[in-house]
Amino acid sequence: PSSSADDKSKEGRMKPAYRYCTDGLGFLFATPKLWRLAICPLLLLFVWSVLSIVLLFALALRPQALAIGAALQHEAGGWVLAVVIVLLEIFLSIWLFLTILFGQFEDKIFDKVLEIKGVVIEDRSNMATNLGAQITLILIQLVMFVVFFPLNAIPILGTYFYCRINGIFTGWALHMHYFELYGIGFKKQREYVMGDLQSQYAYFGAMATFMQILPFFNFFLMWGNVVGAALWACDLWREGKGPGTLLTSRPEETDTSSPSPPPRPTLP
Numbered sequence: 032p033s034s035s036a037d038d039k040s041k042e043g044r045m046k047p048a049y050r051y052c053t054d055g056l057g058f059l060f061a062t063p064k065l066w067r068l069a070i071c072p073l074l075l076l077f078v079w080s081v082l083s084i085v086l087l088f089a090l091a092l093r094p095q096a097l098a099i100g101a102a103l104q105h106e107a108g109g110w111v112l113a114v115v116i117v118l119l120e121i122f123l124s125i126w127l128f129l130t131i132l133f134g135q136f137e138d139k140i141f142d143k144v145l146e147i148k149g150v151v152i153e154d155r156s157n158m159a160t161n162l163g164a165q166i167t168l169i170l171i172q173l174v175m176f177v178v179f180f181p182l183n184a185i186p187i188l189g190t191y192f193y194c195r196i197n198g199i200f201t202g203w204a205l206h207m208h209y210f211e212l213y214g215i216g217f218k219k220q221r222e223y224v225m226g227d228l229q230s231q232y233a234y235f236g237a238m239a240t241f242m243q244i245l246p247f248f249n250f251f252l253m254w255g256n257v258v259g260a261a262l263w264a265c266d267l268w269r270e271g272k273g274p275g276t277l278l279t280s281r282p283e284e285t286d287t288s289s290p291s292p293p294p295r296p297t298l299p
Contacts (some may be wrong), residue, residue, distance in 0.1 A: 045266060047230075048202075050236035055259025058251065062147065065140060069254045072136040076128065078249060093116050104125035119180055122244075126176060129253070130169055130204075137210045137257045144261035150268050152275075153212035164217040165207060172200050183244070195233070196241040199224065201243070202236025210260055210274055219277050221250045228272070235263065 038085050046054075059065055093112055099116075100109025145152065175197050182189040182196075203224045210220045239259070242252035268274040 047271060048231035048263060049238040051259035051263040052070075052127070052238045052256055055262055056255030058144070058262060059255055061257045064147065065143060065254075065258065066145060068140050072133055073250055073254075076125070076133070079195075080121075080125055080250075081120050086122070087117050091120065102178060107190060110257045113213050115181070115184065122180065123176065125215070130172070134145060134165075134219065140254065140257050141208045141261045141264075144258055145265060148262070148265045150265045152212045154212055156211045157214045160214060160216045161211045164215075165212065167217050168200065168204055168207065174195070175200060190241070190244070194237040194244075196233070197240050198237030199229065199233040200236065202232035202260075205239060205256055206232075206238070206264065209264045211261070213274050213277070215274055215277060218294065219273070223274050223277055235260075240274050 048115065095116055096110045096113035098109075099112050100106040103109055103112075173174050179193050182193040203220065206224075207220075212224075215223070239256040242256055245252060248270050264273065268275075
C-alpha cells in the first residue's frame with residue numbers, strides 16, 4: 032500500500048507540459064542569477080530586430096511590390112502581398128538569428144536552471160552528433176515556418192493551427208540541449224519525442240510557439256520558454272522519464288542473464 036501511494040504522489044508532481052512555459056517565466060523573474068544571462072542577448076536581439084524591420088521595409092518593400100504588381104497587373108494587390116512577404120522576411124530573419132546565435136545563450140540558461148534545481152547530468156555530448164541533430168531539426172523548422180506562417184493571416188483560428196502544427200518541433204528544439212547532454216542523436220531524439228511524451232511535447236511546444244510570436248512581448252517570453260523547458264527537464268529527470276532511458280545497454284542485459292542450457296544430443 033505504501034509503495035502504491037508513493038507512486039501516486041510521484042505522478043501527482045508531474046504537471047501538464049504546457050504549464051512549464053508560464054512557470055518558466057515566473058521562475059525567471061524570481062531568480063536574479065538568471066537575469067544577467069538573459070539581458071545581454073535581449074539587447075542584441077532588440078538591435079537586430081530594429082535593423083531587420085527598418086532595412087527590409089526601406090530596401091525590400093518597394094522592389095517586391097513593383098515586381099508583384101507587374102506580374103499580377105494589379106498595383107494595389109502587389110503592395111498588399113509585398114507587405115505580407117516583408118513581414119515574413121522579418122520574422123524569418125529574427126528566427127534565424129535566434130536559432131543560430133542564441134543557441135549558446137540558451138544553453139547557458141538551461142544549464143544554470145539545472146544547477147539551481149540540483150540536477151546533475153553527466154555530459155556525454157558529441158560535437159558531430161549534436162551538429163547533425165541541430166542542422167536536421169533547423170531545416171525541418173525552417174520548412175514548417177515558411178509553409179505554415181501565412182496561416183497567421185487568418186485571425187485567431189489561423190494562429191491556433193499554426194501553433195499546433197509547429198508545436199512538437201518547437202518543444203523538441205527547446206529540449207535539444209537536454210538531448211545533447213546525453214549524447215543522443217537525431218533518430219533517438221525522434222524516438223523519445225514521438226513516443227509516450229508526444230502529446231506533452233506538442234502542447235508544450237504549441238504554447239511556446241504562441242509566446243514566441245507575440246509582438247513586442249516575445250523578447251521576454253522566449254526566455255520563459257527556455258527556463259520552462261529546463262524545469263520540465265528537471266522533473267522528467269527526477270521521475271526517471273528523461274532521455275537517459277534510451278541509453279540502456281542491451282548487451283549488458285544479456286550478460287546478466289543465465290546461460291542457456293547446452294543442446295541435447297540426438298539419439299541414433
